[in-house]
Amino acid sequence: MITGRSHGLPLHLDLAASRFLEIRRTREPQPADFDHTFPALLARALSDLTADERHVLRSVSLLDAFDLDLATRAAGLPHQTPARRLTERPIVTENPYALWPYHLHGAIRSALTEADDHTEDRWTPADWQQAADRALAALGDQWATNTSLTPSRMFLVACLRQGLRLACAHRLTGLGWLIDAAFAYTDDSVWEPLAPPTPADPTPDTPADAVAELLTAIARRQREHRQRTVDRLTAVLDTGLLPAELNEMALYYRAKAHKDLSHNDAARTGMQQVADAGGRLAPKARRGLANLARLAGDFPTALAAVPTLGWKGRHHRVLGDIHWSHAHTAQAVTAFEAGRAEAEQHGAAGERAMMQVRLALALSFAHPLRADDELALAHQYLDGLDQRSNTLLAQVVTLLKDAGTSGVTDRAHSLNTDIEAAGLPFLHRFVELARAFHHAVRNDSQQLAATVEQLRALTVGGDFAYFTDIAHFMADLPLPHPSTTRWITSEDDVRSAWRHLVQARQELLAGN
Numbered sequence: 001m002i003t004g005r006s007h008g009l010p011l012h013l014d015l016a017a018s019r020f021l022e023i024r025r026t027r028e029p030q031p032a033d034f035d036h037t038f039p040a041l042l043a044r045a046l047s048d049l050t051a052d053e054r055h056v057l058r059s060v061s062l063l064d065a066f067d068l069d070l071a072t073r074a075a076g077l078p079h080q081t082p083a084r085r086l087t088e089r090p091i092v093t094e095n096p097y098a099l100w101p102y103h104l105h106g107a108i109r110s111a112l113t114e115a116d117d118h119t120e121d122r123w124t125p126a127d128w129q130q131a132a133d134r135a136l137a138a139l140g141d142q143w144a145t146n147t148s149l150t151p152s153r154m155f156l157v158a159c160l161r162q163g164l165r166l167a168c169a170h171r172l173t174g175l176g177w178l179i180d181a182a183f184a185y186t187d188d189s190v191w192e193p194l195a196p197p198t199p200a201d202p203t204p205d206t207p208a209d210a211v212a213e214l215l216t217a218i219a220r221r222q223r224e225h226r227q228r229t230v231d232r233l234t235a236v237l238d239t240g241l242l243p244a245e246l247n248e249m250a251l252y253y254r255a256k257a258h259k260d261l262s263h264n265d266a267a268r269t270g271m272q273q274v275a276d277a278g279g280r281l282a283p284k285a286r287r288g289l290a291n292l293a294r295l296a297g298d299f300p301t302a303l304a305a306v307p308t309l310g311w312k313g314r315h316h317r318v319l320g321d322i323h324w325s326h327a328h329t330a331q332a333v334t335a336f337e338a339g340r341a342e343a344e345q346h347g348a349a350g351e352r353a354m355m356q357v358r359l360a361l362a363l364s365f366a367h368p369l370r371a372d373d374e375l376a377l378a379h380q381y382l383d384g385l386d387q388r389s390n391t392l393l394a395q396v397v398t399l400l401k402d403a404g405t406s407g408v409t410d411r412a413h414s415l416n417t418d419i420e421a422a423g424l425p426f427l428h429r430f431v432e433l434a435r436a437f438h439h440a441v442r443n444d445s446q447q448l449a450a451t452v453e454q455l456r457a458l459t460v461g462g463d464f465a466y467f468t469d470i471a472h473f474m475a476d477l478p479l480p481h482p483s484t485t486r487w488i489t490s491e492d493d494v495r496s497a498w499r500h501l502v503q504a505r506q507e508l509l510a511g512n
Contacts, residue, residue, distance in 0.1 A: 001031040049089070051121065052082035057104070058123055059131045060086075061112045062170075064162055065100035073138035074131060099158050132170035139163050140177030147184070151347070156184055157192045164194060164215070167208035175207060179245055182215055183280055186249065189350030191219045191386045203239070210241035218253045222388040225423030229257040248274055252281045255288060259295075260389065262425050264463050268292050283312035290318050294325070295463040297485035311342055317355065324362040325466065326489060327497035332362035353381035357390045357397065364400035365437065365501045368508070371401040389424050396427065399434035404441035404509045408434070429455065429464040436471035440502045441509070448475055473498035 002016040016034055023029045046054055052075075059075040060066050060083075066074070071083035086092060091108050094101050123131075143159040146152055160181050167175060185194075194215050204210040213236045221229035233254040236242065242250060255270025271292065274285035290305035290313075303322055309315040316339030323332035336359040343351035356378040363371035375397050382391055395415050399408055412431050419427045432455045439448035452471050459465040466485040472478070473495040487494050 001034045049086070050082065052077065053086045053089075054121060056082045056086050057091075057108075058112060058128075059135065060102075060104055061109045062128075062132055062135045062166060063100075063103075064165070065098060065103040067100045067102065070100060070135075070138050070142065071102070073141070074135035076131075076134050099155060129170060132166055132172060133174065136163055136166050136172055136174065137177075139166070140181075143177060143181060153188065153190065153349075156181060157194070160185060160215070161194055164208070164212045168206070168212050171206045172208055173206075175211060175243060178208075178211060179243055182211065182246060182249065185215065186218060186253075188348050189354070189385070189387060191222050191350075193219060204236060204241055205239075207241045207243060210236050210239055211243070211246060214242060214246055214250055218249075219386075221253070221257060222386045225421075226257045226260045227423055230254055230261065230263075233257070245279060248277055248279045248281055252285055252288075255285075259288070259292065260424050260426055262461065262463060264292055264295065264461070283309060284314075287313040287315075287318055291321070292463075294318075294322060297462070297466045297483075299325070299488045300486055303488055311346065314339065314351065316342060317351075317358065320355075320358055320362065322488065324358075324365075325470075326487060326494050327365065327470075327501055329362055329366040329501075333359060336362060349381070350385055350387065353378065353385055353387060354390055356381050357394050360397045361393065361400070364397045366504065368401035368403075368505075371397065375401070388422055389427065392419055392422060392424060392427055393430065396430045396434055399431070400437060403434065403438040404505055408438045409447075412438075426464070429458050429467050432458060433467050433470065436467075437474055437502070437505075440471075440474035441505045445475070469494075470498055474502050475499075 002013065002020075019033070020029050023033055046057070049057060056071055056075045056077070060071045063070065063074065068080045068083045068087070071086070072080045075083065077083070087094065087102050091105050092102050093105065095103075139159050139162055143156065146155050160178070163178050163181070166172065167178060195212060204213050213232065217229055217232035217236065233250050237247065237250050237254070251270050252274045255267045255274070258264070258270060259267035268289065271285045271288040275282050275289060286305060287309050290302045290309065293299075293305070294302040299322055302318065306315050306319050306322075309318060316335045320332045320335035320339060323329075323335060336355050340352055340355035340359065343349075343355055356374065360371050360374040360378050363374055375394060378394055378397075382394065392415070395418075399412055399415070402408055412435050416428060416431050419425070419431065432451055435451045436448060436455065439445075439451055448471070452468060455468045455471055459468055462484070466483075469479060469483050469485055469491075476495070476499050483491065485491075
């Protein structure tokens with residue numbers, strides 16, 4: 001208890017030792033005797049400081065870390081001298097390699113919040129509130145300046161972490177820059193945690209709480225079942241506390257989670273709401289609608305949407321997904337390579353990783369050796385991004401590039417278990433498509449028939465039903481019923497293209 005409370009501050013340890021000896025004269029000391037801050041600690045820490053230094057000290061106690069500019073702005077002072085003098089005191093530690101080099105000893109921060117009522121120049125609640133407003137504004141200004149000069153993902157996340165904590169702890173209402181930072185955070189699909197996980201997620205009761213819960217739910221969907229994401233985003237929407245622009249964000253990511261859960265009617269409704277609103281996420285919502293059209297087998301509608309999407313709507317990704325579904329490998333590779341290059345131009349590491357996984361996917365049917373190289377690069381890009389669905393899709397690619405060899409069926413079974421645990425049922429269809437390719441290559445008609453039946457069961461709602469068509473095309477089997485899929489070329493051309501990929505794999509394996 002003593003060491004935890006001291007945060008390594010020698011003065012706290014000295015006071016605790018004195019108290020221990022004092023208590024021991026009459027009874028056995030207990031941990032609870034030391035679960036508090038010593039008033040004398042704060043008195044001694046403040047005794048040698050000037051009035052301006054004490055003002056800066058209280059201001060920076062609101063921050064996890066700071067530099068001279070942030071400390072001065074949070075204190076509302078016109079010059080940095082008091083902040084500089086404070087950083088020379090032993091109660092402030094320095095890490096010259098950190099984004100903000102200084103931080104206040106944890107014991108002093110605790111004392112200021114728990115024992116400051118005993119000091120003569122203590123702050124009123126209004127003083128603390130004004131300092132929190134200043135600190136949040138100063139963080140926002142630093143982030144805006146950094147973004148305009150040399151944008152840094154690390155700095156964005158650090159500002160969001162400090163800003164959200166400040167806004168929630170002090171129930172701040174001026175959230176302006178946090179809204180812009182929230183969009184910047186979600187734009188790149190990297191999903192660094194913004195707050196430590198908590199045993200229970202309390203219901204938000206301020207706009208700041210709602211924003212923090214929104215971003216946490218979006219980020220943690222990579223580690224939680226997608227139904228949990230839907231439930232959390234629904235709950236935060238129901239509070240009515242989100243700023244209007246972030247309400248749109250909650251609707252969009254809930255629609256994405258619905259799509260991953262194969263709740264496509266709910267996904268379409270949500271995407272249409274966001275697209276109709278015409279806000280910042282409208283291009284992404286239009287992409288979502290185009291993808292939902294593709295999933296329903298309406299490829300002409302999806303293709304017609306591509307010219308309207310642009311970079312924000314990830315037009316190359318949509319186009320590539322259309323082409324690989326037709327076994328147009330060259331066109332799909334061209335689209336995904338263009339998407340990867342565009343992502344690199346925009347510094348979008350998350351989108352670059354997605355494009356790389358899809359590039360490997362398109363190649364896995366036709367060029368397994370090159371797919372292996374591209375997949376290795378995809379894993380490099382995915383490292384540290386926490387993109388669960390794309391990581392699992394990359395594992396599907398390994399099945400496809402290895403189709404026709406031993407062990408594929410067992411690995412597919414194991415992958416389905418991981419997909420179920422992740423709450424990403426749409427990926428089961430990809431696994432079964434890989435199985436169908438594998439059985440077609442091996443001319444295993446019995447196993448292929450079982451896989452086709454499994455695909456039919458998985459696509460009975462209509463979405464991904466064209467995977468069942470593709471499975472028939474791979475083995476050159478007739479369709480049992482007329483297909484509802486609308487291809488961008490004739491059905492015969494699509495059948496021929498998929499059958500050719502199977503024959504090419506058979507020839508490759510025979511040559512080895």
